[in-house]
Amino acid sequence: MKLRLLALACCLVLAGCAAPAAPSPTPDAEVLGEENGYAATDPLEIDESDGLNESELNAIVARTMARVELIRGLEFTESVPVEVISRAEFAEGFSRDTTVDSPAERAREQRYEASMLVGEDRTVGAAFESIYGGSVLGYYSSGRIVLVSSNDSLTVDRGTLAHELLHALQDQRLSLLGGAPNPDRAIAETGLVEGDANYVEARYEQRCAEEWDCRPRPQSSAGSLEDRNFGLYLTIYAPYSEGPSFVHRAYETGGWEEVNDRYARPPRSSEQLIHPADYPDDRPARVIVPDRSTAVFDRASPTTVGEATLFAMFYQQGVIDRNELMSTPGPYSAYNYSHPATTGWAGDKLVPYLGEDGDGYVLQTRWESEDDAIQFAQAYRGMLRGSLNATAEGGGVYVVDDGPYADAFRVTRDGRTVRIVNAPTVQELSDVRRGD
Structure with a gap:
């Protein structure tokens, strides 16, 4: 349809x-x-x-x-x-x-x-x-x-x-x-x-x-x-x-x-x-997320989020304002989906993890340059603190205490890769992904 x-x-x-x-x-x-x-x-x-x-x-x-x-x-x-x-x-x-x-x-x-x-x-x-x-x-x-x-x-x-x-x-x-x-x-x-x-x-x-x-x-x-x-x-x-x-x-x-x-x-x-x-040369990078979960969580099929959805995420959470959305769209386009926090997207992989007492995920993103990865990571951490009222626990760990996104998050960057691990609690972050 x-x-x-x-x-x-x-x-x-x-x-x-x-x-x-x-x-x-x-x-x-x-x-x-x-x-x-x-x-x-x-x-x-x-x-x-x-x-x-x-x-x-x-x-x-x-x-x-x-x-x-x-x-x-x-x-x-x-x-x-x-x-x-x-x-x-x-x-x-x-x-x-x-x-x-x-x-x-x-x-x-x-x-x-x-x-x-x-x-x-x-x-x-x-x-x-x-x-x-x-x-x-x-x-x-x-x-x-x-x-x-x-x-x-x-x-x-x-x-x-x-x-x-x-x-x-x-x-x-x-x-x-x-x-x-x-x-x-x-x-x-x-x-x-x-x-x-x-x-x-x-x-x-x-x-x-x-x-x-x-x-x-x-x-x-x-x-x-x-x-x-x-x-x-x-x-x-x-x-x-x-x-x-x-x-x-x-x-x-x-x-x-x-x-x-x-x-x-x-x-x-x-x-x-x-x-x-x-188009057509800049194809999505292949992103692999090895399974490092414990028996507490079951790994579901990986998928891809993509630049458009990451842009929508930042808009929804107030990182991108309405004026930027409506500013200088392309020919015949209604909106401008380009923003410095997401423009350098090269690829990503999202892996959901399902548990008996709650679910989590690993979102691993790849960026065109280290500067692009830094901009995304900064925007994401700012979103956690500013929009979701997260508290920083150290080591890249953040906790959102209440609301529809109440969870624990671990945000790390390694060169052009930014990885986000999510779990119901801080303790369960290592059950979703060990070793980070």
Whole structure:
């Protein structure tokens, strides 16, 4: 499922996988920029005051398909069914499992706790549900599009429709990717897919402003994020914010053909999205965390946090302020995910450890230079002391006495490596990792 989220002005937009493949030839019977009897420049006489009937919706979809394929330079191979539902209908049908029972679920909880995004006072599932429930504007899944209307009369937002139609076009002609080996790689690959869709949507809006006759956009019905987790939101939104700049750079280099080629060679880390010039040469470093735990804890499968999530962590905990987030974003991007505390990321490995009386983790990060490692370590220690009110116990050990992140931490740096060990108590730090 490809979601489109609302982009917040501190604000958000979230919008079957196919194997990467080159575009197929344009069907002889079709003309680029014409779909189901409508051309990209055709006017539409539609009264939306009482909502859309079936024929009106079909006309809007057909003309938007024609416009999307004209912008993207690819022909749809088949029509795309579109359904419009109210936000109440979407909320009723949208639910996520908020229980935490299995070792895999506990390991996922540790990933987001290690990122200081979801503490022990709630589950990751509940945190995600609070974001998706009020922010999704539409989605593409299994060959069909569902749009979430901004009001009870079931109107269609032209930008959301164009965005989701581009996902359908990707599915028909390129790939929706998927199956990434870790969450950071998933952010990177989603950045290509969503970046392409957001980039096309932006060019669609530009033509609406300059040459096309376009229907007005309704006000969004998505709720505010005042009662939600904005840092967690930033991890979800990273592909939508940083992806368009990545795609724009590819387009400026070699047009849509270069963008198409990226589907066979997608970015490998969120770092490559945030810093498009690092693609494709600056690949994530291989980070190995040997198991030095005692029998008190069971080691779970390692994963990768990544630069985008570490940036979101520092934003959530007040190390990065709103002005820095909104300052000088890349072309077609909403936010600036680059910060000195995280820019030098070269790789990381997070290993959750599960115990009978509580869980812990080892987060080992690798940096491009020793100075980069020093900046990250200083920012992390400052976050523990300033945001979480930790007390320093000596030897790199800190204790957070209360709150959702109440635990013991050991922070050490060795050259370009910064290692964070977490456990419920100071005594158990050595059970999670001996010898440091």
